Amino acid sequence: MTKPNKRVAVLSPVAWRTPPRRYGAWETVASNLTEGLVARGWDVTLFASRDSVTRAHLHAVVDKGYEEDSTVDPKVAEYLHISEAFERAAEFDLIHSHYDFMALTYTRLVKTPVLTTIHGFSSPRVMPVYQKYRDGYFVSISDSDRVPGLNYLATVYNGIDLSLYPLQESSGDDLIFLGRIHPDKGVHLAIEVARRSGLPLLIAGIIQDETYFREQVEPHLDNQKIRYIGPIGVPGKNELFARARALLHLNTIPERFGLVLAEANAAGVPVIAMDLGSCREVIKDGQTGFLVNNVQEAVRDLQRLSEIDRRACRQRVQQCFSIETMVEAYERVYRTIFDLEAARRS
């Protein structure tokens, strides 16, 4: 395996600390990858906020993430942060960007190859930037979250730290929902499944759409069968998983990856997920949960939960969605890039 003699810069966002204290999926992945690479002997420089926690070399231009420090102008922080990684480009064999479209606009000004993991297209209006730089090196976070024309080298699934989510040996009684309270995540469909099946439902997550919560969630809360418990951290998630019969994830738009599905499976909790976007990549239908197309199918498949082997759920996460698996996959991508660059130079 090509490694320690290569120097890698990991460009994390500066919205939050790396790793984030609570919310911040992109920073979480950048952190897991960085620490994993360091553990395997790579020389890594992490570009992130100054309060970040890492065993890599840390390069910072802002003290705190701009979401955590109102004195910082996000635009100023982004321009200063991104450009510094490129100003130091000659010191690295590879720059691995987790920073959306902005970093792409610096890539043609340096000789160092740049790999971009697309954690999501933040808006359709950013597509012209990806189209212009489509010949760069890209990684998608699921096969379904791809757009035509970009030079994808691989899909690398996000990896989670399985030690955070121990296996819950036996099933609980409740249905659970875990995620942002937003129509995209189908909380209203989970409620519908609970009502039709007569099973209790616990809802956890930040309220991202207040109107949606007020109109389509709150009226159904009765403090008994259907309850909302607010946002929760890792300990809260484990308590939730311990009480879970199944996780309901009836997303209404294509999922890009679906970290929570892997977390639930890691704890042995079967997942009933809408067959939209990446869900069929994360959940193996009939083995780690069920893929459905509507509420009716979700209610039906609740009858089949006993078919699911909880240990097999965790095993699959270990195999496909662990940090180790992710880091090894990125190592293969890096090696591909080093080979391509060497061929280009010779």
Add this chain to the structure above:
Amino acid sequence: MTKPNKRVAVLSPVAWRTPPRRYGAWETVASNLTEGLVARGWDVTLFASRDSVTRAHLHAVVDKGYEEDSTVDPKVAEYLHISEAFERAAEFDLIHSHYDFMALTYTRLVKTPVLTTIHGFSSPRVMPVYQKYRDGYFVSISDSDRVPGLNYLATVYNGIDLSLYPLQESSGDDLIFLGRIHPDKGVHLAIEVARRSGLPLLIAGIIQDETYFREQVEPHLDNQKIRYIGPIGVPGKNELFARARALLHLNTIPERFGLVLAEANAAGVPVIAMDLGSCREVIKDGQTGFLVNNVQEAVRDLQRLSEIDRRACRQRVQQCFSIETMVEAYERVYRTIFDLEAARRS
């Protein structure tokens, strides 16, 4: 004079067309400079929106200014627009940026020297970027609009097209205010001067602060002595200048340059201006108007308007604030940079 064998890129903003249809001071200056350089034989490439009007080579990545096209994301437009100028850097002997702090973050990634005209510090929060890149080449638009520590090569005053504002041979009766309706511009002080002096006042300009207009301007409008006529273009300005006894410009914060002062003077209209910021650079006290420190002094100096020679006002604008003067001043700055760069290389 060093010229035609040098290739210059002028980087204009893409908020508006270059030149702007109405509002857009930075694009106006970029346009005046570009056309002036072309007229004097320079090989200029203007980076601006595609609908821009120029005799230079036009390079565009967005069809229209983002303020005129809601389908464009300003951030996307800025990143794509600025980076393209730097991607073409090797084709130019100089990049002249009118694009605030953002363009600075690309300057260390190219060999071509970059000159930045600071049209204004858009917020105190952008200062860290200027401090980082303080060794670059900078031009201020007035001596007063400088911050310590930056490598200023010169002050170059903005130039106006005097042919747009013919001399009004004789004085009108009215006081006039021309500018954004905003507390910074002291509309309320102009009204106070009108009331104390008993002279009529015509107010023109866009309403930028609705609350201010409603609370401190509107209550004084009587459709006779004090009138508001809305935003006006060049013909409207000339009608206003024809009726003007004097322009009142009682700004409450330091002026950065004060284009309207030069426009009024070009038409022969004396200016009574607050002695704050660049006003004392644009207005020559006792010759093209009066510098004052408060309303009382402004009322007093209205008695002295007959001392002002209207032709001398226009002459001074011709000499100090014409497009020709501006272009020649920039040519001197360019030559200084070419000399410094040649010395650095040898």
